Amino acid sequence: xxxxxxxxxxxxxxxxxxxxxxxxxxxxxxxxxxxxxxxxxxxxxxxxxxxxxxxxxxxxxxxxxxxxxxxxxxxxxxxxxxxxxxxxxxxxxxxxxxxxxxxxxxxxxxxxxxxxxxxxxxxxxxxxxxxxxxxxxxxxxxxxxxxxxxxxxxxxxxxxxxxxxxxxxxxxxxxxxxxxxxxxxxxxxxxxxxxxxxxxxxxxxxxxxxxxxxxxxxxxxxxxxxxxxxxxxxxxxxxxxxxxxxxxxxxxxxxxxxxxxxxxxxxxxxx
Ligand SMILES: C[S@@+](CC[C@H](N)C(=O)[O-])C[C@H]1O[C@@H](n2cnc3c(N)ncnc32)[C@H](O)[C@@H]1O
Numbered sequence: 460x461x462x463x464x465x466x467x468x469x470x471x472x473x474x475x476x477x478x479x480x481x482x483x484x485x486x487x488x489x490x491x492x493x494x495x496x497x498x499x500x501x502x503x504x505x506x507x508x509x510x511x512x513x514x515x516x517x518x519x520x521x522x523x524x525x526x527x528x529x530x531x532x533x534x535x536x537x538x539x540x541x542x543x544x545x546x547x548x549x550x551x552x553x554x555x556x557x558x559x560x561x562x563x564x565x566x567x568x569x570x571x572x573x574x575x576x577x578x579x580x581x582x583x584x585x586x587x588x589x590x591x592x593x594x595x596x597x598x599x600x601x602x603x604x605x606x607x608x609x610x611x612x613x614x615x616x617x618x619x620x621x622x623x624x625x626x627x628x629x630x631x632x633x634x635x636x637x638x639x640x641x642x643x644x645x646x647x648x649x650x651x652x653x654x655x656x657x658x659x660x661x662x663x664x665x666x667x668x669x670x671x672x673x674x675x676x677x678x679x680x681x682x683x684x685x686x687x688x689x690x691x692x693x694x695x696x697x698x699x700x701x702x703x704x705x706x707x708x709x710x711x712x713x714x715x716x717x718x719x720x721x722x723x724x725x726x727x728x729x730x
Pocket of ligand 1: 598
């Protein structure tokens with residue numbers, strides 16, 4: 460059954476970027492998901508089709524009014540029900556939400572349908588959030604001008620997890636953050652670029668050796684770039700095999716290191 464996305468947005472045309480291009484465009488054409496937009500402006504009768512008003516208590520900017528959003532969400536819920544979804548989640552993209560991560564993306568990809576609420580201006584009347592929203596999700600600790608880009612980030616990440624969305628079945632399962640590790644580095648032709656050769660093992664044709672090297676690179680890079688992920692995965696310290704791989708990685712880095720930043724990072728990690 461296709462995953463049903465209903466999006467409440469003042470700028471529905473922005474979602475063409477997702478539905479018409481790349482991996483997400485192909486997944487749409489292959490019917491892996493449906494995406495329907497609801498514009499709150501279609502629920503107002505005033506001649507300027509205004510959906511925002513000044514904040515009570517004063518202050519800068521405007522606030523999205525509850526009523527048009529409420530009606531749009533009600534219609535979106537009805538569409539999901541007609542598509543056989545009895546329990547839909549309403550997610551408000553908000554800088555005040557819980558930060559999006561791989562686990563949350565996986566969790567959403569297993570749902571049958573979701574409604575995404577995109578804010579604009581200074582945000583949304585709090586009473587609408589209290590009444591209709593199940594969860595707030597943020598794409599990071601910064602503020603962007605509207606929820607649409609955040610919704611598109613979430614949709615893209617979720618679609619990558621749908622079976623059949625990626626050409627190569629394995630690619631999503633090897634991506635960074637799966638299993639709390641960053642992915643190993645990639646190389647393609649030419650074999651030597653600006654005097655830098657591709658690591659020899661990748662040319663060996665020995666699949667076991669390549670797998671070993673890639674796991675070692677994954678562990679090593681995670682240790683270098685995101686040690687917090689390793690600590691989450693192994694709170695009691697790395698187990699035997701992984702510890703060995705990491706020691707070997709450090710050794711190799713010391714021998715081959717060419718840039719000062721990595722050298723400094725290694726020093727810092729080892730303190
Ligand atoms: C300009 S922002 C409002 C920010 C709000 N005044 C605040 O400081 O919390 C307008 C809309 O952009 C979206 N938005 C902004 N930053 C976001 C983030 N980091 N993650 C998800 N959505 C975000 C939300 O939908 C929000 O309602």
